[in-house]
Amino acid sequence: MKRYYIETFGCQMNVHDSEKMAGVLRSEGYAEAENAKDADVIIFNTCSIRQKAEQKFFSELGRIKSLKKRRPDLKIAVAGCIAQQEGGKIIERAPHVDYVIGPQNINVLKDIITSKSDSIFTDDNPFITEIELPVDRRDNVRAWVNIMYGCNNFCSYCIVPYTRGRERSRASQSIINEIKDLAEKGYKEVTLLGQNVNSYKSNVDFPGLLKEINKIEGIKRIRFVTSHPKDLSDKLIYAIRDMERVCEHIHLPLQSGSSKILASMNRKYTYKDYLKKVEKLRREIPEIAITSDIIAGFSQETDEDHNYTISALKNIEFDGIFAFKFSPRPGTKASNIDGQLPDGIKSDRLSEILELQSKITERKNKELKGKLLEILIEGEDEKNTGRLTGRTRTNKIVNITSKNNIKPGDIVTVKIINARRHSLEGEIV
Numbered sequence: 001m002k003r004y005y006i007e008t009f010g011c012q013m014n015v016h017d018s019e020k021m022a023g024v025l026r027s028e029g030y031a032e033a034e035n036a037k038d039a040d041v042i043i044f045n046t047c048s049i050r051q052k053a054e055q056k057f058f059s060e061l062g063r064i065k066s067l068k069k070r071r072p073d074l075k076i077a078v079a080g081c082i083a084q085q086e087g088g089k090i091i092e093r094a095p096h097v098d099y100v101i102g103p104q105n106i107n108v109l110k111d112i113i114t115s116k117s118d119s120i121f122t123d124d125n126p127f128i129t130e131i132e133l134p135v136d137r138r139d140n141v142r143a144w145v146n147i148m149y150g151c152n153n154f155c156s157y158c159i160v161p162y163t164r165g166r167e168r169s170r171a172s173q174s175i176i177n178e179i180k181d182l183a184e185k186g187y188k189e190v191t192l193l194g195q196n197v198n199s200y201k202s203n204v205d206f207p208g209l210l211k212e213i214n215k216i217e218g219i220k221r222i223r224f225v226t227s228h229p230k231d232l233s234d235k236l237i238y239a240i241r242d243m244e245r246v247c248e249h250i251h252l253p254l255q256s257g258s259s260k261i262l263a264s265m266n267r268k269y270t271y272k273d274y275l276k277k278v279e280k281l282r283r284e285i286p287e288i289a290i291t292s293d294i295i296a297g298f299s300q301e302t303d304e305d306h307n308y309t310i311s312a313l314k315n316i317e318f319d320g321i322f323a324f325k326f327s328p329r330p331g332t333k334a335s336n337i338d339g340q341l342p343d344g345i346k347s348d349r350l351s352e353i354l355e356l357q358s359k360i361t362e363r364k365n366k367e368l369k370g371k372l373l374e375i376l377i378e379g380e381d382e383k384n385t386g387r388l389t390g391r392t393r394t395n396k397i398v399n400i401t402s403k404n405n406i407k408p409g410d411i412v413t414v415k416i417i418n419a420r421r422h423s424l425e426g427e428i429v
Helices: 012-027 051-063 065-070 081-086 089-093 103-114 172-184 206-213 234-242 259-264 271-284 303-316 343-366
Strands: 003-008 041-046 075-080 099-101 142-146 189-193 221-225 249-251 289-296 320-325 372-380 388-392 397-400 411-419 424-428
Touching: 003 012, 012 041, 012 075, 012 103, 012 142, 012 189, 041 051, 041 081, 051 065, 075 081, 075 103, 081 089, 081 099, 081 103, 099 103, 142 172, 172 189, 172 206, 189 206, 206 221, 206 234, 234 271, 259 271, 259 303, 271 289, 271 303, 289 303, 289 343, 303 343, 320 343, 343 411, 372 397, 397 411
Parallel strands: 003 041, 041 075, 075 099, 142 189, 189 221, 249 289, 289 320, 397 424
Antiparallel strands: 372 388, 372 411, 388 397, 411 424
């Protein structure tokens, strides 16, 4: 039996794309290999959002050059955003690569493993929303579901509109059919994926799509990522508030607390605009958890701009954030902005951001001690201690003492007995 090995870098979109590629390969009779050296097909599903992920990929690509020398029949493919961005330059740099497949063209995988064909697949694919691919999901309880592809926002730092193309929404009925099938297979939670789910548009808008999914029996929880603040409508806020299966959590990237920097990022909102939406979310849904993204050290960011971000973190008190140093990506407008900051300054600012947020997250977690929360059991904890792990509706990880009659997919009530910075501990009541 032939085997495949997929290494995934980057976001949830890439993780789900890898599930689709695995599904295609399994449908063609391939089994998954535990490591690259045992595989007949190796795929690197890449991310170009940050320089660190790109460097890691090229390092891994170099390491398998010797495998190709020993086994000329080995097929090596590079997929994802770096594939789209670099195209044939990847093969020029690494001739041991056989195929370059952009995010819009993973449907060609079936053809290239069965016959020799072209090497580079980076054309725009107008039919991406209509193509149905088999999916080999990594989880039996939670599932990712694409509702749209691409992005129209052109934030000055972001390569996604160039690598994943313009926004295209899947037909709502296709999405609903997929989720009904997941429910029949026993899945309890779905996460709807899109670069900006708030701008989903088919025969219904995004709140309308949530309304239809909320009717599907068997699905207990609905999540979504990612929401662009400029498109967060009152209608969506009310949908989160009123629909029983839609979880009380939203990931709403702020990026900076400085309106000047937000304008330079082309985010199309001010800090004041953002704050008004956060205040409405908390007014309408008091229990909601809000997480965010922050970029430290954007071009021309002054000490004052950085302090605006620090003040924003103190004022808003996110439940958690993903924060990164600004990494200028080739092809974006931000890569050409004068006033790039030294790496040391970016590192110092990132450290201050992370240290502050860690304290906020830990304090907010400790406020949950003694509370009774609904937990969806996902499986055993990663350390194999015999405990089970699950999540609250607000997306906080909870580790609990195992009970024989509790299994993944069950929803239980748990009393929080301890709180740490990144997780909670509970006992079933």
